């Protein structure tokens with residue numbers, strides 16, 4: 001078996017509004033416009049174009065909306081088909097999914113994670129409902145759904161212990177992911193399904209598509225997002241990790257669920273720039289669509 005590799009790693013946030021706005025046949029509600037979220041929709045269109053030039057045979061997604069109390073869980077059933085409903089926005093997202101799982105790779109990542117001292121569980125319930133964070137990220141990044149995925153849950157170390165300890169577990173999980181991809185000979189696309197700043201409005205306008213109600217929650221949130229984007233452009237992901245605990249705390253960031261740290265670790269903490277396809281707000285949160293393409297290894 002030839003050595004596998006990560007062909008790209010992405011920040012791929014999961015506001016259900018973005019799926020709603022594009023009216024895919026799988027989603028039951030119908031949107032009439034998309035004016036409020038154009039920067040992000042354009043960002044995802046740009047990411048999709050870029051991914052057409054890359055070859056990958058599996059998508060690995062770390063999702064904040066499959067929250068597991070004890071350890072890191074992995075989907076362990078080859079096929080899932082059901083209706084996914086966003087619990088907060090059922091008016092926008094009721095998505096009929098039909099997806100395949102690369103169980104062999106999932107088991108390999110779980111084994112590597114176990115070797116690094118992490119608690120893991122394979123999720124073997126065939127009636128399990130796949131969370132909307134996974135579905136949304138995958139659909140917005142690669143809407144053809146013609147390759148298998150691996151899904152990793154969001155364990156709770158940040159919440160039960162500290163941001164610093166949570167990051168330590170996610171660094172180990174990222175290393176485990178990379179090691180398994182390489183050993184199993186896969187060409188993998190990685191998706192970190194996470195927003196950046198995450199303070200959000202608690203009222204929904206009558207028309208969710210009205211752009212006048214859409215803006216970042218406050219300047220503090222925007223300042224943190226701009227700082228993170230600046231470090232992404234500069235290829236200084238080591239500094240992002242150094243500031244991650246404060247970023248999480250001060251911007252109420254969804255990165256507290258670990259996806260971003262996992263991604264940076266799996267990419268070996270990039271020292272090259274990430275390409276920012278788009279940045280924008282949904283219900284006041286800050287979201288960036290970003291792609292890192294690891295340099296080719298010398299043969």
Ligand SMILES: [Fe+2]
Nearest residue numbers: 014064065254
């Ligand atoms: Fe979320």
